[in-house]
Amino acid sequence: MGIGIRDRGVSARTDETGTAMQIIEKLARVICKGCEDDPDAPGDARGNEYRWQDYSEIATEVFATMLTWNYEETDNGQKKIT
Numbered sequence: 001m002g003i004g005i006r007d008r009g010v011s012a013r014t015d016e017t018g019t020a021m022q023i024i025e026k027l028a029r030v031i032c033k034g035c036e037d038d039p040d041a042p043g044d045a046r047g048n049e050y051r052w053q054d055y056s057e058i059a060t061e062v063f064a065t066m067l068t069w070n071y072e073e074t075d076n077g078q079k080k081i082t
Contacts, residue, residue, distance in 0.1 A: 028052045028059035
């Protein structure tokens with residue numbers, strides 16, 4: 001993968017939703033599908049095995065940005081971005 005979470009100076013916890021790398025893979029797959037590409041097709045860039053890996057740098061940036069968001073709990077127990 002291109003830019004790593006550590007390269008961005010961001011730390012990520014592992015919790016029940018998965019590790020940072022698993023989350024980045026899921027984001028990359030969603031972005032890939034949004035661009036009407038097949039995530040499991042052969043990669044196009046830099047010799048990546050799968051097409052979703054071509055989107056890993058932007059997925060890493062999205063994830064790093066999401067980690068900087070602040071959340072607050074609402075009166076009904078849900079969380080919102082502040």
